[in-house]
Amino acid sequence: MGTADRWLTVIALVSVPTVMVGGYTLMRLTAAGRLDAFQLALFRAGHAHAGVLLVLTLTALGIAARAGLSDPYTWVVGGLLAAGTISQSGGFFLHAAIGRPGAWSFGNTMTVGGAAALTAALLALAHGVATG
Template identity: 80%
Template structure:
């Protein structure tokens, strides 16, 4: 396992409990009636995206390691995956905090940016795997 594979995997694994805490927070806020339907739906979407994208990140890092991609290449892919995960899921939370139903906000833009970062990361990973010796 390369240095990049190792540390990016550690970061992703340490991030999993934060998503678990988010689920706990969602349950508490919902039970207390502190979220509107709009906020609850976005909170659920952000939470679900964060969990799924962390699993995607761990899978992508495993693929990068098996393809024996260089450390700098893996850092770029891993960095884009981390930034994309944070941007996309965080955009849902931000829109829940500052947005309004049916209107765009900076949270909406952040979610789209995250999707673009994730797409670039996966295309780079695909290219790295396809051209690996």
């Protein structure tokens, strides 16, 4: 495992408890009736995406390590994965805070940008594995 694989994996693993706290927060806000149906749906989507995308990140970093990708290449892939995960899941939370049902907000734009970053990361990883 290279330096990039090691540090990016540590960052992803340390991020997992933040998703766990998010689940607890979702449970508390739901029990207290503090979220309307629109906010609840988006909070759930943001929380689920964050957890799944962290698992994807850990899997992708394992693939990068096994493929023996260079540290600079792995930093690029890891950076795109981190930016994509934060943007995609964070966009749901932002839209819940500032958006309205049926209307576009910057939260939607963040979510789409996150999807683009994740796509770029996975295509770069696939390229690195195929040519590595």
